[in-house]
Amino acid sequence: MAAETLVQGPAVPANLMLSEAHVLDPRAGIDARHDVRVRAGEIAEIAAPGTLQAAGDEEAIDASGRTLMPAFFDPHVHLRTPGQEHKEDLETGTRAAAAGGFGGAIAMPNTDPVLDSAPLLRSLRDAAAREARIPIGFMAAITRGLEGEELTEMAELRKEGALGFTDDGRPVRSAGMLRKALQYQRLCGGTIALHEEDPTLSKGGAMHEGAVSAALGLGGIPTVSESTMVARDAALAGYEHARVHFQHLSCVASVQAVAQAKAQGWRVSTEVTPHHLLLTEEDVRAMDTRMKMNPPLATEVDRKALVDGLRDGTIDCVATDHAPHARDEKEVPFEQAPMGTTGLETAFAALYTGLVLPGVLELGLLIERMTAGAGLFELPTHTIAREEPANLTLVDLDGEWVAGENGWESRSENCCFAGRQLRGRVLLTVAAGAVVYRERAFSVVAA
Amino acid sequence: MNHLLSIEELDRAEIERIVAQAARFAEVSDREIKKVPALRGRMVLNLFYEASTRTRSSFELAAKRLSADVVNFAASGSSVEKGESLKDTVLTLSAHKPDAIVLRTPWAGAAELVSKWCGAAIVNAGDGKHEHPTQALLDVYTLQRRLGGIDGASIWIVGDVAHSRVARSNIIAFQRMGSRVTVAGPPTLIPRGIEALGCEVRYTLEDLPKADVVYALRMQHERMNESFLPSLREYAASYQINGRRLGPRQVLMHPGPVNRGVELSGEVVDSPQAAITAQVEAGVVVRMAVLYELLTGAREPGSDPTRPAHPGRPDHPGLPDRPETNVKQLA
Numbered sequence: 001m002a003a004e005t006l007v008q009g010p011a012v013p014a015n016l017m018l019s020e021a022h023v024l025d026p027r028a029g030i031d032a033r034h035d036v037r038v039r040a041g042e043i044a045e046i047a048a049p050g051t052l053q054a055a056g057d058e059e060a061i062d063a064s065g066r067t068l069m070p071a072f073f074d075p076h077v078h079l080r081t082p083g084q085e086h087k088e089d090l091e092t093g094t095r096a097a098a099a100g101g102f103g104g105a106i107a108m109p110n111t112d113p114v115l116d117s118a119p120l121l122r123s124l125r126d127a128a129a130r131e132a133r134i135p136i137g138f139m140a141a142i143t144r145g146l147e148g149e150e151l152t153e154m155a156e157l158r159k160e161g162a163l164g165f166t167d168d169g170r171p172v173r174s175a176g177m178l179r180k181a182l183q184y185q186r187l188c189g190g191t192i193a194l195h196e197e198d199p200t201l202s203k204g205g206a207m208h209e210g211a212v213s214a215a216l217g218l219g220g221i222p223t224v225s226e227s228t229m230v231a232r233d234a235a236l237a238g239y240e241h242a243r244v245h246f247q248h249l250s251c252v253a254s255v256q257a258v259a260q261a262k263a264q265g266w267r268v269s270t271e272v273t274p275h276h277l278l279l280t281e282e283d284v285r286a287m288d289t290r291m292k293m294n295p296p297l298a299t300e301v302d303r304k305a306l307v308d309g310l311r312d313g314t315i316d317c318v319a320t321d322h323a324p325h326a327r328d329e330k331e332v333p334f335e336q337a338p339m340g341t342t343g344l345e346t347a348f349a350a351l352y353t354g355l356v357l358p359g360v361l362e363l364g365l366l367i368e369r370m371t372a373g374a375g376l377f378e379l380p381t382h383t384i385a386r387e388e389p390a391n392l393t394l395v396d397l398d399g400e401w402v403a404g405e406n407g408w409e410s411r412s413e414n415c416c417f418a419g420r421q422l423r424g425r426v427l428l429t430v431a432a433g434a435v436v437y438r439e440r441a442f443s444v445v446a447a
Numbered sequence: 448m449n450h451l452l453s454i455e456e457l458d459r460a461e462i463e464r465i466v467a468q469a470a471r472f473a474e475v476s477d478r479e480i481k482k483v484p485a486l487r488g489r490m491v492l493n494l495f496y497e498a499s500t501r502t503r504s505s506f507e508l509a510a511k512r513l514s515a516d517v518v519n520f521a522a523s524g525s526s527v528e529k530g531e532s533l534k535d536t537v538l539t540l541s542a543h544k545p546d547a548i549v550l551r552t553p554w555a556g557a558a559e560l561v562s563k564w565c566g567a568a569i570v571n572a573g574d575g576k577h578e579h580p581t582q583a584l585l586d587v588y589t590l591q592r593r594l595g596g597i598d599g600a601s602i603w604i605v606g607d608v609a610h611s612r613v614a615r616s617n618i619i620a621f622q623r624m625g626s627r628v629t630v631a632g633p634p635t636l637i638p639r640g641i642e643a644l645g646c647e648v649r650y651t652l653e654d655l656p657k658a659d660v661v662y663a664l665r666m667q668h669e670r671m672n673e674s675f676l677p678s679l680r681e682y683a684a685s686y687q688i689n690g691r692r693l694g695p696r697q698v699l700m701h702p703g704p705v706n707r708g709v710e711l712s713g714e715v716v717d718s719p720q721a722a723i724t725a726q727v728e729a730g731v732v733v734r735m736a737v738l739y740e741l742l743t744g745a746r747e748p749g750s751d752p753t754r755p756a757h758p759g760r761p762d763h764p765g766l767p768d769r770p771e772t773n774v775k776q777l778a
Contacts, residue, residue, distance in 0.1 A: 209638075209639055209640070210639065210640040211640035211643030212640070213638070213639075214638040214639060214640035214641040214643060214644070215615070215640075215641075215643060215644055216555055216556070216577055217555050217575055217577035217612055217615050218555050218575075219576075220638065220639065220640075222639075287555065287556035287559070287560075328532065331532075331534055332533060332534070332554075332560075333533065333552065333554030333555065333556055333557040333560060333574075334554070334555060334556050335554045335575060336554055
């Protein structure tokens with residue numbers, strides 16, 4: 001059942017002949033130059049470099065000097081459909097994902113109306129089957145309208161294809177309510193993903209509470225707003241033997257709470273965003289609203305703990321929390337601006353530039369963490385191996401670009417990395433066997 | 448200087464220059480005709496998103512004493528209540544080509560944002576809990592007149608630091624001028640991390656006698672509803688500046704309006720140590736200096752705008768020499 005829970009628009013299975021690519025898939029144990037043949041959307045052959053010839057119906061791609069990776073998977077994006085299509089829709093959001101090298105993504109249910117009923121999920125999946133450039137899945141709300149008062153019809157939602165449940169954007173305030181959802185999970189399955197925040201602590205906050213918020217006179221959100229809720233819900237998950245996933249971790253105390261929960265053997269997993277791995281409260285000093293997100297950017301100590309957590313596996317995967325907002329919504333004073341940054345188009349390059357090039361993380365590990373999200377939602381993990389569906393990203397690691405210099409595929413431009421000089425360009429993305437993205441300058445084929 | 452957005456961006460020399468200019472304008476306030484034509488034909492627009500009588504009228508007086516035209520635009524009852532964004536309001540008002548916009552909003556960073564949207568010189572008259580730079584300048588001016596100088600002075604800022612833009616601007620300004628600043632107040636109202644601004648933090652007034660200057664902040668009643676304090680009574684018991692706590696050689700300041708019996712006792716408000724009315728007076732001359740500085744651009748040091756600037760134009764005393772070229776080009 002799991003494989004069918006992702007939906008994708010019409011796509012033509014590709015016939016490709018990628019020659020002399022540096023193939024890097026740590027999970028498959030590949031780190032060498034190879035020729036890779038894709039036939040009818042499947043990886044047909046992986047052979048020594050220079051040994052395969054393109055057949056007449058195959059597109060020949062000279063991949064020498066380029067790196068071929070399994071396509072990334074993003075378990076946390078906001079596609080804003082239905083209701084907020086002026087920020088993003090299924091087509092623009094998945095186009096942005098494809099441009100970032102993602103071959104799959106999971107959309108959050110905090111739409112308008114909230115995705116909390118089976119008919120709505122059905123209509124969204126129908127729309128995705130027409131519009132989504134890459135396979136996407138949907139999370140449904142834990143509580144109706146994200147109000148935290150009543151559970152959604154979780155079993156019916158699961159039958160309709162919900163990958164799991166989350167009230168993302170809001171915490172489940174009541175421990176009792178969350179406990180009921182965790183109990184109900186035994187009936188219906190599905191990962192329960194949690195946005196952790198204690199609203200009594202975060203109230204009135206626009207950024208991380210600390211030296212910068214004090215200097216700017218902005219309301220602060222203390223890190224304990226997140227970490228106390230992570231600790232509470234990890235304990236609930238342990239008690240109910242439930243499966244929970246903590247979204248967008250932002251501070252050292254939360255990493256510690258997750259590490260403790262994992263040490264107990266509790267079924268918890270977690271994700272971290274590129275912006276929390278690369279930016280801190282100092283980046284908020286100029287009050288650029290693109291730096292306003294929830295959870296807020298914290299301190300350098302927190303940032304380092306997140307990087308360490310990602311390296312040692314306490315944090316399972318990278319998720320972008322791609323959160324598009326229209327220009328006029330972000331072009332307001334900091335306190336008035338909505339929270340969120342886009343991230344799909346810059347995720348890999350930002351992390352490669354900020355963490356891999358300086359030697360903080362190994363490239364193989366980054367690829368592993370950028371593809372691991374699928375498994376946390378019982379979806380197959382992208383792998384470069386014979387007879388696997390082709391989910392591939394071809395990257396020019398030396399390619400330099402300035403984020404946003406040529407505009408964005410996303411409908412929104414509120415990217416916290418806009419204007420930064422990045423290394424690592426996605427040239428080609430193949431998702432579920434079809435070419436879904438081709439960098440404009442990379443249209444010249446080998447022959 | 449193109450805008451006055453924060454104290455943060457001013458160095459000591461700039462603060463001193465504005466204060467010195469204000470001292471020159473002080474003489475104008477004592478004249479029978481309290482007006483000089485320095486900004487004749489210029490337009491100052493007061494755009495206020497928060498209720499404020501004092502700051503607004505202080506700016507209005509300052510502009511009028513310099514012969515500028517003043518337009519007041521209060522956000523309530525206007526298009527703002529019909530949902531117009533800050534940007535659209537500013538762009539609309541910019542069509543009138545104001546030379547300066549004096550802006551007060553409840554949002555940190557709003558003045559800086561607006562400065563990117565229009566060509567007028569922006570004066571931040573308070574942006575949320577962030578800054579209130581003219582207040583800090585007038586406080587420096589007041590203290591310099593009172594004490595001669597504030598290098599090495601110990602200044603205590605007492606009360607609700609968390610919600611105070613005055614506190615933030617003054618912590619920075621007083622330190623730039625060589626003073627040592629201590630903030631004191633209830634732990635619920637001292638923001639975490641404030642010491643990063645260089646000030647000391649205290650939760651009691653035990654060492655208050657060591658201060659040369661006591662700067663009390665206004666305690667707003669709505670803080671009670673948000674449980675920052677159990678009661679005003681308890682606040683007053685621990686933090687009220689009264690005759691018992693205020694020494695005879697200490698200078699008392701307050702940004703107004705005062706809650707008598709809460710942050711200050713009636714006796715100290717009326718005491719000779721209080722510089723509160725001097726602060727209000729200073730407000731006008733300092734704001735004159737700020738508007739003059741922004742709208743006439745860099746001038747020769749020592750030039751006196753209260754005197755005829757050009758001997759050949761006795762009919763226009765105080766008019767800048769060549770207004771067309773002296774004016775900073777507004778985009």
